[in-house]
Amino acid sequence: MNVHWIVGVHPVAGALDNDPARVREVLVEQGARNARVQQLAERARTLGIPVHTRAREQLDRLAGNARHQGIAIHYEAPPTLDEAALEAAVDAAGQGALVLVLDGVTDPHNLGACLRSAAAAAATAVVVPKDRAAGLTPVARRASAGGAERVPLATVTNLARTLRELKQRGVWITGLAGDAPRTIYETDFTGPLALVLGSEGEGMRRLTREACDFLARIPMPGAMESLNVSVATGVVLFEALRQRGVAR
Numbered sequence: 001m002n003v004h005w006i007v008g009v010h011p012v013a014g015a016l017d018n019d020p021a022r023v024r025e026v027l028v029e030q031g032a033r034n035a036r037v038q039q040l041a042e043r044a045r046t047l048g049i050p051v052h053t054r055a056r057e058q059l060d061r062l063a064g065n066a067r068h069q070g071i072a073i074h075y076e077a078p079p080t081l082d083e084a085a086l087e088a089a090v091d092a093a094g095q096g097a098l099v100l101v102l103d104g105v106t107d108p109h110n111l112g113a114c115l116r117s118a119a120a121a122a123a124t125a126v127v128v129p130k131d132r133a134a135g136l137t138p139v140a141r142r143a144s145a146g147g148a149e150r151v152p153l154a155t156v157t158n159l160a161r162t163l164r165e166l167k168q169r170g171v172w173i174t175g176l177a178g179d180a181p182r183t184i185y186e187t188d189f190t191g192p193l194a195l196v197l198g199s200e201g202e203g204m205r206r207l208t209r210e211a212c213d214f215l216a217r218i219p220m221p222g223a224m225e226s227l228n229v230s231v232a233t234g235v236v237l238f239e240a241l242r243q244r245g246v247a248r
């Protein structure tokens with residue numbers, strides 16, 4: 001069972017609004033005076049979700065490094081996809097398949113921000129390697145502002161193999177790299193598509209890069225070496241949506 005703690009006013013509000021059936025219980029900090037926290041607790045009671053009061057230390061413990069603001073929920077997340085479920089989701093999405101692949105993003109804030117953008121772009125799935133990458137910790141969930149609950153996450157053991165599988169299913173793979181010869185504005189992002197971004201320090205690994213059909217860069221006229229991976233994710237996802245005529 002994939003049960004997690006989600007903490008903080010905004011993520012909790014998102015879960016109560018979008019997926020109340022997945023919320024098992026709400027914990028509110030003893031003596032919490034934040035009006036938003038009280039409103040959320042009241043909303044949960046109206047939805048028939050048990051609300052309990054707990055000492056601040058208990059919320060601190062389950063939140064890890066994330067800021068809980070006096071409220072936490074026990075949330076039954078949709079299961080992460082394995083390779084087979086990812087392929088089924090891509091097949092079901094057909095021409096509209098839009099997959100975000102993160103090759104070893106290690107900062108949970110960056111993972112959360114990428115999930116937020118992917119959810120906003122209605123991506124089919126986000127793919128991450130099982131090892132040497134940030135997982136869906138409370139910090140990542142909180143940084144995703146509810147995105148982690150709205151876009152399926154696939155964890156795979158061999159990223160290069162997964163990219164080859166996607167290719168066989170008709171998905172075009174574009175890797176994002178600052179040294180690519182062509183820009184994202186010169187790259188065709190219509191049809192089934194996977195966008196691959198590299199890690200904070202090293203970028204894409206060699207085998208991942210070699211598995212890409214195309215490489216594309218986001219032009220940067222300023223004197224900076226690269227963009228933050230979550231910023232690059234947002235830029236390229238929404239350029240893809242623009243080319244695909246998605247303007248809602």
Ligand SMILES: C[S@@+](CC[C@H](N)C(=O)[O-])C[C@H]1O[C@@H](n2cnc3c(N)ncnc32)[C@H](O)[C@@H]1O
Nearest residue numbers: 176177178197198203204217218226227229232
């Ligand atoms: C912080 S950057 C990594 C920088 C790393 N030193 C490198 O050489 O790739 C993290 C990821 O964001 C993406 N990225 C950042 N800036 C980019 C740009 N201007 N064009 C394309 N991708 C970019 C790439 O996928 C990159 O691997």
